[in-house]
Amino acid sequence: MLEIIAIVIFSVATFALAYLLGLIGMALTALFFILEDIPGWVWTAVLLALTVATYRGLKY
Numbered sequence: 001m002l003e004i005i006a007i008v009i010f011s012v013a014t015f016a017l018a019y020l021l022g023l024i025g026m027a028l029t030a031l032f033f034i035l036e037d038i039p040g041w042v043w044t045a046v047l048l049a050l051t052v053a054t055y056r057g058l059k060y
Helices: 002-036 039-060
Strands: none
Touching: none
């Protein structure tokens, strides 16, 4: 009887894990579609701003 319970638990856990991974995959796909609309130079500006902020933070 204990083996049957373990099989049921593992099968339910497998389906739950597959469902969660599917949701994460859909969310990441939507995020990547949104990120494609941002121009390429924005990432350079963000990196420059973070570099300047780090330099100013280390300077004082």
